[in-house]
Amino acid sequence: MTGDADPASAAHAPLHTVLPGIAVRHPHWPSLDTNSRPHWVSSVVLWQGHQAVVLDPGATHCSGLELQRAMLRLAGQPLQVSLLINSHAHAEQVLANHAWQAPVAALAGTQMAMQQRCADCLAALTQDLGEPALRGTRIKLPEQVLEHGQLVQAGGRHWQVLEMPMAHTQSDLLLWSADDAVLLAGGLIDGHRLVLAQGRVAGWLQALAHMEALQPRWLIGQHLVAGPGQVQAAIGQQREALCDLVRRSWQGLESWQTESEVLAQAPMQGSAADRLLARFNLGRAWREMEALWLGQEAMPQACAGSGAR
Numbered sequence: 368m369t370g371d372a373d374p375a376s377a378a379h380a381p382l383h384t385v386l387p388g389i390a391v392r393h394p395h396w397p398s399l400d401t402n403s404r405p406h407w408v409s410s411v412v413l414w415q416g417h418q419a420v421v422l423d424p425g426a427t428h429c430s431g432l433e434l435q436r437a438m439l440r441l442a443g444q445p446l447q448v449s450l451l452i453n454s455h456a457h458a459e460q461v462l463a464n465h466a467w468q469a470p471v472a473a474l475a476g477t478q479m480a481m482q483q484r485c486a487d488c489l490a491a492l493t494q495d496l497g498e499p500a501l502r503g504t505r506i507k508l509p510e511q512v513l514e515h516g517q518l519v520q521a522g523g524r525h526w527q528v529l530e531m532p533m534a535h536t537q538s539d540l541l542l543w544s545a546d547d548a549v550l551l552a553g554g555l556i557d558g559h560r561l562v563l564a565q566g567r568v569a570g571w572l573q574a575l576a577h578m579e580a581l582q583p584r585w586l587i588g589q590h591l592v593a594g595p596g597q598v599q600a601a602i603g604q605q606r607e608a609l610c611d612l613v614r615r616s617w618q619g620l621e622s623w624q625t626e627s628e629v630l631a632q633a634p635m636q637g638s639a640a641d642r643l644l645a646r647f648n649l650g651r652a653w654r655e656m657e658a659l660w661l662g663q664e665a666m667p668q669a670c671a672g673s674g675a676r
């Protein structure tokens with residue numbers, strides 16, 4: 368399992384072949400602000416012959432061009448990209464769409480979220496990475512809507528589109544190849560860090576349960592490729608990261624602590640940016656758990672253990 372960053376910069380990050388017809392690239396871009404986190408993405412290229420489909424092409428026009436060069440090195444010939452798929456509406460996954468002529472497809476919820484948020488995301492990313500890094504980057508929204516259950520042909524496999532609502536974001540897409548049990552998890556599995564920005568803990572935990580029930584042999588998420596024998600642990604780690612937030616919130620509620628008292632106990636490891644993210648995630652989880660707790664509902668079952676009532 369590769370659970371952390373490729374040390375290569377965005378420009379030189381290679382495409383790794385995971386299985387025939389499936390290659391993954393994990394670039395990252397450092398923020399100009401030392402108090403901000405770097406931006407990370409995993410792009411997946413599904414290819415056969417000279418045809419390819421790209422899941423999550425990257426964060427900027429320039430990074431799209433870098434991926435195209437990496438694809439040329441991978442295949443030894445230019446690959447004709449017939450379709451781009453955006454797994455969810457986060458800037459790092461979608462703002463490179465414009466580097467390709469190919470149509471873009473996404474779930475309706477992702478399409479809607481991109482319509483609402485991409486302009487702000489582009490502005491924020493430009494401020495964070497600097498004008499030169501964003502040169503040539505234009506918003507290109509998905510024009511094709513993918514439906515839950517629909518089949519997509521790519522890289523010599525049939526992929527079933529699965530929608531996981533209100534999880535990492537409002538709408539997250541999984542691609543599932545039943546033939547060789549490969550699951551492309553988009554933002555729902557992140558080997559690098561947890562970001563709860565537009566998502567909800569309960570929906571994310573449910574999505575992980577759905578993913579586990581599929582019994583994948585291979586799992587590809589953000590900065591994570593898990594092979595046979597590693598998948599359950601990878602899903603378990605993601606669940607544990609969420610449950611840690613749930614338990615901290617729930618224990619605080621049970622002890623009549625305020626939100627700020629709970630946030631003051633957030634993990635303090637890592638950089639200033641890591642600590643800020645830890646507080647942000649805990650704040651999101653707190654508000655969600657507070658609503659459950661006030662409604663006399665139970666703590667999410669997946670996290671039952673210490674702190675459950």
Ligand SMILES: [Zn+2]
Nearest residue numbers: 455457535554
């Ligand atoms: Zn994301």
